[in-house]
Amino acid sequence: MISDRTIERLSLYRWLLEMRIDPGTVNLFSHQLASMACVSPAQLRRDLMAIGYSGSPGKGYLVKDLARSIGSVLDGSEPSRVALVGMGNLGRAIVSFLRGRKSHLQIVATFDTDCRKTGRVISGCRCYNQDQIEEIVEKEKISVAVVTVPSGAAQMVADRLVNAGVTGILNYAPVPLKLPDCVYLENRDVTAALEKVAYFARKSTGRV
Amino acid sequence: MISDRTIERLSLYRWLLEMRIDPGTVNLFSHQLASMACVSPAQLRRDLMAIGYSGSPGKGYLVKDLARSIGSVLDGSEPSRVALVGMGNLGRAIVSFLRGRKSHLQIVATFDTDCRKTGRVISGCRCYNQDQIEEIVEKEKISVAVVTVPSGAAQMVADRLVNAGVTGILNYAPVPLKLPDCVYLENRDVTAALEKVAYFARKSTGRV
DNA sequence: CAGTTGTTGTGAAATAAATAACAGACGTAG
DNA sequence: CTACGTCTGTTATTTATTTCACAACAACTG
Ligand SMILES: NC(=O)c1ccc[n+]([C@@H]2O[C@H](COP(=O)([O-])OP(=O)(O)OC[C@H]3O[C@@H](n4cnc5c(N)ncnc54)[C@H](O)[C@@H]3O)[C@@H](O)[C@H]2O)c1
Ligand SMILES: NC(=O)c1ccc[n+]([C@@H]2O[C@H](COP(=O)([O-])OP(=O)(O)OC[C@H]3O[C@@H](n4cnc5c(N)ncnc54)[C@H](O)[C@@H]3O)[C@@H](O)[C@H]2O)c1
Numbered sequence: 001m002i003s004d005r006t007i008e009r010l011s012l013y014r015w016l017l018e019m020r021i022d023p024g025t026v027n028l029f030s031h032q033l034a035s036m037a038c039v040s041p042a043q044l045r046r047d048l049m050a051i052g053y054s055g056s057p058g059k060g061y062l063v064k065d066l067a068r069s070i071g072s073v074l075d076g077s078e079p080s081r082v083a084l085v086g087m088g089n090l091g092r093a094i095v096s097f098l099r100g101r102k103s104h105l106q107i108v109a110t111f112d113t114d115c116r117k118t119g120r121v122i123s124g125c126r127c128y129n130q131d132q133i134e135e136i137v138e139k140e141k142i143s144v145a146v147v148t149v150p151s152g153a154a155q156m157v158a159d160r161l162v163n164a165g166v167t168g169i170l171n172y173a174p175v176p177l178k179l180p181d182c183v184y185l186e187n188r189d190v191t192a193a194l195e196k197v198a199y200f201a202r203k204s205t206g207r208v
Numbered sequence: 209m210i211s212d213r214t215i216e217r218l219s220l221y222r223w224l225l226e227m228r229i230d231p232g233t234v235n236l237f238s239h240q241l242a243s244m245a246c247v248s249p250a251q252l253r254r255d256l257m258a259i260g261y262s263g264s265p266g267k268g269y270l271v272k273d274l275a276r277s278i279g280s281v282l283d284g285s286e287p288s289r290v291a292l293v294g295m296g297n298l299g300r301a302i303v304s305f306l307r308g309r310k311s312h313l314q315i316v317a318t319f320d321t322d323c324r325k326t327g328r329v330i331s332g333c334r335c336y337n338q339d340q341i342e343e344i345v346e347k348e349k350i351s352v353a354v355v356t357v358p359s360g361a362a363q364m365v366a367d368r369l370v371n372a373g374v375t376g377i378l379n380y381a382p383v384p385l386k387l388p389d390c391v392y393l394e395n396r397d398v399t400a401a402l403e404k405v406a407y408f409a410r411k412s413t414g415r416v
Numbered sequence: 417c418a419g420t421t422g423t424t425g426t427g428a429a430a431t432a433a434a435t436a437a438c439a440g441a442c443g444t445a446g
Numbered sequence: 447c448t449a450c451g452t453c454t455g456t457t458a459t460t461t462a463t464t465t466c467a468c469a470a471c472a473a474c475t476g
Contacts, residue, residue, distance in 0.1 A: 005433075007407050011400040015382060019359075029453070038384040041453095042435060049455065057453040058442035073407075080406040089301035094398065096297055105402055143414075144406050151227075168409025170401055174223060176246040182415060184408035186401055190302065192219040193378055193394055194313055198288040198352050199215050199281075200392035201376025206351075207390060213463075237423070250465060253425065265423040266472035 002050045002073070009047050010070050012037050017067040029060035075104040081142045083166070085111040085157050086149035087127055090172060094146060096123040108140050113153075130157070137164035144168045151175040210258050210281070217255050218278050220245050225275040237268035283312040291350045291374070293319040293365050294357035295335055298380060302354060304331040316348050321361075338365070345372035352376045359383040 016036050021028070034044040048055070053069045055061040082098070084091055087110050098107045110127045112118055118129040128136055136142070145161045147154055147169060154173035161169065168184040171177055174191050224244050229236070242252040256263070261277045263269040290306070292299055295318050306315045318335045320326055326337040336344050344350070353369045355362055355377060362381035369377065376392040379385055382399050 003433075004404060004408070007404045008397075008400045011403040012382075012384065012397065015399065020383075031453090036384070038386060040435070042437095043433095045455065046434080055454065056442065057440080057455090058444090060453075074403055076406075076410045080410065082402070082406070089304055090298075093297035093301045097398065098402075101399075103399075105406060144402070144409050146402070162414075165414055166409075167412040167414040168405040170405045174220075175228075176220065176244070178246060182412050184405055184412055186405050188396065188401060189216075189220065190305065191223065191309075191311075192216050193396060194290070194306075194352070194354070195219040195282055196212060196215045197376040197378045197392055197394050198284075198290070198313060200212070201352050201374075202284045202288065204375040204390050204392055206370075206373055206375040211463075239423090248465070249423095250467095251463095254464080257425065263424065264472070265425090265470080266421095266474090268423075 006047045006050050007074070009037065009039065009043075010051065010074060013044070013047070014067050014070040014074065017063055017070075021063055025063055027055075027060045027062050030055070033061070071104075079104040079106050080144050081140055082107045082144045082146065083109045083111065083133075083137060083140075083142045083161075084125075084146040084148060085130065085133070085161070086147065086153075087112045087114075087117050087122055088148060088150075091146075091148035092123050094148065095125050099124040105144075108142060109136050111136075133157075133160045134164040137161065137166060142166060145170070147171045147173055147177075149173060214255050214258050215282070217245065217247065217251075218259065218282060221252070221255070222275050222278040222282065225271055225278075229271055233271055235263075235268045235270050238263070241269070279312075287312040287314045288352050289348055289350045290315045290352045290354065291317045291319065291341075291345060291348075291369075292333075292354040292356060293338065293341070293369070294355065294361075295320045295322075295325050295330055296356060296358075299354075299356040300331050302356065303333050307332040313352075316350060317344050319344075319365075341365075341368045342372040345369065345374060350374060353378070355379045355381055355385075357381060 013033060016033065020036060030044050031041040034041040051069060051073045053066060082105055084095055084107060095107060095110060107125055110125050111130045111133055112127055113130045117127050120127055143166060145166045147157055149157050151173040154171065154175050155177055158169055158177045158179060162179055162183050171185060171187050174189045176187065177185060179185055221241060224241065228244060238252045239249040242249040259277060259281045261274060290313055292303055292315060303315060303318060315333055318333050319338045319341055320335055321338045325335050328335055351374060353374045355365055357365050359381040362379065362383050363385055366377055366385045366387060370387055370391050379393060379395050382397045385393060387393055
């Protein structure tokens with residue numbers, strides 16, 4: 001069982017390997033990648049230990065090989081199919097962002113209640129009415145959902161998604177969702193994050 | 209020194225107290241608030257211990273009093289002044305969200321390089337040219353910044369913000385920023401979050 | 417008023433995560 | 447070929463966070 005912190009860092013390592021390494025570079029050392037990721041070399045090596053990847057002393061890690069290796073852990077055998085509920089300002093931004101990058105994460109459906117949005121293709125993705133959630137989630141074999149509805153609707157939307165078979169939810173509404181343990185939930189409460197940053201910013205001098 | 213996990217939960221507790229408690233309710237028990245926040249009662253009590261707040265056995269906590277008490281820790285003496293850099297899709301969504309809620313967090317300036325955006329008022333907030341960062345940050349006494357520029361520009365933008373005196377950054381670009389220790393940094397990498405959710409969703413059965 | 421019930425605050429224990437330390441492997445220089 | 451310096455994988459240690467457990471206490475009950 002790999003910890004969720006490690007998974008998140010692995011995702012970052014892969015991004016760095018694919019996007020931030022000069023294509024000519026064939027191998028690199030733990031301290032180099034660690035420095036790019038702003039983690040300690042020991043932490044990096046420990047994370048790679050978790051996925052069973054081995055480099056070699058004196059040569060370090062093979063860039064392409066390591067990226068593939070991380071991918072084989074992070075990505076499943078087939079791409080994950082993703083839905084987003086709540087095509088407001090935030091929802092549209094996330095959808096257009098996800099459409100813009102090729103990835104093993106496919107956004108295949110969006111939902112809303114607003115009839116000005118449903119039935120159309122928005123930001124490159126079909127927007128269905130919210131009461132088609134069960135139908136479409138099953139038909140499209142969706143396993144992951146992003147929730148960007150107002151906080152009052154979030155619990156209800158999440159319940160329907162879970163009932164329909166979704167097993168992972170990324171929640172942007174600032175309300176904590178009550179879900180069965182078997183569903184993985186990640187909350188991204190912007191207000192809490194900003195208040196936290198403001199709190200520690202105040203504690204901080206700004207001078208080194 | 210209060211841990212950052214605790215600060216984040218405190219922010220959630222306050223939100224629940226202010227938004228999710230029937231106004232008639234004058235006191236409530238740790239297990240009630242804990243259940244709303246999806247944390248254990250022990251955790252809640254421990255978090256309140258950190259801010260030195262005490263309830264009383266048999267009566268629990270006084271709703272208004274507790275909310276004020278959390279506020280006195282989270283909010284400083286005066287409101288934190290916030291800037292956002294990168295008025296793209298995500299940036300505009302966040303600004304309009306922040307404008308919409310009264311709070312001790314005031315968003316007072318935004319920045320971009322795109323001349324179609326600069327010089328105008330967007331989502332209720334003046335948008336300045338990116339090279340005015342130093343000037344405006346100092347003049348407006350901005351201490352917190354949200355970064356929503358493309359990843360290639362994020363480090364440069366962050367450096368300028370820090371130089372100008374910002375001591376806390378909330379970063380949405382998927383690149384890890386190298387900043388001096390005295391600046392508090394919170395990363396919100398959407399891709400990493402989604403990959404994490406997809407990974408654990410795959411491990412999960414979906415059945416209880 | 418004594419007994420009962422249910423709650424708080426907090427020290428102690430358990431768990432999780434990060435860091436440090438080091439033996440052994442590899443490449444290289446001479 | 448040997449000696450040396452550097453790097454890896456992994457174990458041990460430290461640090462951080464959560465959970466447990468329980469004494470002390472307030473409010474009821476009869
Ligand atoms: N905009 C941001 O940057 C931001 C930041 C932090 C948190 N949030 C949170 O994200 C959520 C959405 O924010 P937003 O700014 O996009 O708001 P928004 O009002 O622009 O969008 C909400 C969308 O959800 C739709 N909706 C409402 N009820 C629904 C339902 N039952 N099923 C499906 N769709 C439904 C609405 O029609 C609307 O399109 C809110 O909970 C907000 O608190 C947003
Ligand atoms: N849209 C999303 O939901 C989403 C999700 C995850 C991450 N992100 C990240 O957030 C960032 C922005 O995403 P977006 O979708 O809003 O992109 P976007 O292209 O819509 O917006 C980027 C904005 O930044 C401005 N900009 C570029 N260089 C700048 C500079 N040096 N100084 C100031 N402004 C500058 C551009 O003019 C543009 O307005 C990206 O790094 C992206 O990876 C976005």
